[in-house]
């Protein structure tokens with residue numbers, strides 16, 4: 001089996017070349033070829049000796065994921081279904097805006113967390129993605145957009161696609177190191193955002209290994225409701241989560257943790273819940289993203305009315321908490337938050353179980 005170098009961050013490439021008796025700067029050379037120039041053939045890496053190129057071709061490959069389909073939404077959002085070697089598929093979404101372009105990347109095939117409102121969670125879980133498969137999503141879209149001059153390039157990356165990134169820790173960190181590396185993509189830490197449902201030990205480790213912007217999917221102001229919506233809360237309850245966020249934000253005085261809060265009609269969108277939310281956020285440098293719920297087939301949730309969303313936002317603003325309502329993008333092609341499903345075999349059999357038992361909404365409130 002040849003080793004695929006596309007997912008190797010610099011430290012791993014340095015090790016790889018050391019074993020071949022080559023100096024460390026080969027790593028930077030190869031990173032540039034792969035990630036900045038989109039070159040996959042060692043033969044074309046002309047600043048390496050002919051001998052080394054031949055050797056590399058014998059033992060290694062540079063292999064990205066192949067796109068199966070690409071769909072463009074009416075609002076310009078683009079969604080790619082990318083094929084994995086094992087036959088599963090994952091989704092990656094590019095969201096162009098006036099002044100920026102955001103790429104939304106998946107970290108797992110499916111998700112093991114089972115949040116009750118999320119399409120990915122309802123589909124079950126298959127496996128972790130490798131660092132090669134994670135960075136390939138950026139590599140592929142970066143190459144596509146570069147050859148297409150009218151479109152704006154990627155300015156921000158969010159790990160908000162399928163999966164829970166902090167449950168695939170090593171591979172996600174390796175991929176993020178590539179995103180930040182000046183010899184690869186050179187994104188600033190501020191422009192790479194990892195979104196988590198609240199894996200506390202992962203948040204703590206991230207601060208040492210690869211601090212980037214942090215988003216936390218909160219969705220409820222107290223444990224009783226959050227236990228229902230985000231079952232992970234039973235393991236990592238809100239008070240401890242807030243503590244971890246406060247420590248994380250202390251990394252840099254300018255940092256704020258983004259709290260994502262999905263707006264579900266009649267469930268978590270009342271004025272008193274907004275006040276509760278403001279109260280638990282007082283100790284944390286925070287900003288809040290209100291996400292209008294996007295419909296998921298088979299679920300009975302409804303999106304909060306615009307009035308309710310505005311009222312909720314105003315309560316937070318009156319408590320001096322920076323709050324924005326996220327614009328819904330790409331929902332006509334199921335590319336919006338919570339709508340990504342990919343195509344894969346569910347090893348947990350959760351999708352079949354859920355289809356058999358309809359969960360009455362009242363049980364959640």
Ligand code: SAH
Nearest residue numbers: 118160164195196197217260293294337338
């Ligand atoms: N597992 C990580 C990464 C996924 S991010 C996390 O939970 O943060 C995906 C974001 O979309 C999360 O904030 C999630 O809560 C939100 N989301 C899930 N389903 C949604 C839906 N139906 N409508 C709107 N947002 C949704």
